[in-house]
Amino acid sequence: MSKHTNLFTFLKRKEPEPATTTTNEEVMPESSTPVIEQNIFETHRTETDETKDLLLSLERYPGLRVPMWDYRYEKRDQTRRAYLKLKPYQPILKSFLFSGPDSHHRRFQASWYKRFPDWLEYSTSKNVAFCLLCYLFADKPNRNTKTFTLVGFNNWKKVNDGDNCPFITHVGGGPCSTHNNSVRAKIDLLNDRGHIRHALISRREEQIKRNRVRLMTSINVVRLLTLQACPLKGHNESENSENRGNFLEFHKAFARYNDKVSKAIENTDYNAKYVAPSI
Known part of the structure; x- marks a missing residue:
C-alpha cells in the first residue's frame, strides 16, 4: 500500500522568523488600521482640496x-x-x-x-x-x-x-x-448648469424616474390581478385587438387616469414599457 500523500508531502511549512531589533531602534506599535485602509484615507481627496x-x-x-x-x-x-x-x-x-x-x-x-x-x-x-x-x-x-x-x-x-x-x-x-x-x-x-455634462445627467435622472413609473405601474397591475385571481395574459395581445387581456387593459386604464403614468408609458419604445410577457 502506498503511503498517503497530501499537500504537505511536497511543500514544507516554513516557520515564521522571529522579529529582530537592534538596541538603537525602537519597535513601533502595530497600527490598528490596516495598511490598505491607511493608503485609502491618505489618497482620498475631495474636490475642494x-x-x-x-x-x-x-x-x-x-x-x-x-x-x-x-x-x-x-x-x-x-x-x-x-x-x-x-x-x-x-x-x-x-x-x-x-x-x-x-x-x-x-x-x-x-x-x-x-x-x-x-x-x-x-x-x-x-x-x-x-x-x-x-x-x-x-x-x-x-x-x-x-x-x-x-x-x-x-x-x-x-x-x-x-x-x-x-x-x-x-x-x-x-x-x-x-x-x-x-x-x-x-x-x-x-454657466455650469448649461454644460453638456449636466444636461446628460439631468436627462438620465428623468429617464430613471420614467422607468420607475413604468415598472411600478406594471407591478401594481400584477399585484391587483394576482390578488383577485385573474389571468394576466389575453388571447390576442396585438395592437389591433379589442381586448388585449387583463394586464394590458388595466395598464391602459391606469395611464388614462394618471398623467404621469400616461407620459411615462406613451413616450417610450415598446421594449422599455415593462409589459413584455417575458418580463
Whole structure:
C-alpha cells in the first residue's frame, strides 16, 4: 500500500522568523488600521482640496505663466476656472516703472483697471500689460493675440489716444473679435448648469424616474390581478385587438387616469414599457 500523500508531502511549512531589533531602534506599535485602509484615507481627496491646491500652485504673475495650450486638454477648464476665481492680477503700486525714450517717459496707470476691470493685468516683473481672458481662452497666438498673451504691451503713450487706444483696439468693435470670443467662452464655462455634462445627467435622472413609473405601474397591475385571481395574459395581445387581456387593459386604464403614468408609458419604445410577457 502506498503511503498517503497530501499537500504537505511536497511543500514544507516554513516557520515564521522571529522579529529582530537592534538596541538603537525602537519597535513601533502595530497600527490598528490596516495598511490598505491607511493608503485609502491618505489618497482620498475631495474636490475642494484639489481646487485649493490648484489655486496655490498657479503662477500668479502674468508673463511668467505657462501658456494655456501647454496644459493637458482635460486640465484646461479646471485651470481656467481657478484663474477666473483669482480674478485679473491688478497690483496697485505707489509708482509704476517708466518705459520708452528718455525724452518721453511713460508708465502704466492704475486708473486703467477701472476702464477694463475684467481682463486687464499688469506684470510687475516685466512692466507690461496682458489680457487674462485671451490668455485663458484664445487659441495659439496669432497677430491679434500674441501681444496680450505672450509678449505683453507697454506702449503706454498710445493708451490715451481716444478710439485708437490699443486696449480698445484689442477688444475690437465686432462681436466676433478674438477678445469677444474669449468673453463668450468665459460665460459658457461659468454657466455650469448649461454644460453638456449636466444636461446628460439631468436627462438620465428623468429617464430613471420614467422607468420607475413604468415598472411600478406594471407591478401594481400584477399585484391587483394576482390578488383577485385573474389571468394576466389575453388571447390576442396585438395592437389591433379589442381586448388585449387583463394586464394590458388595466395598464391602459391606469395611464388614462394618471398623467404621469400616461407620459411615462406613451413616450417610450415598446421594449422599455415593462409589459413584455417575458418580463
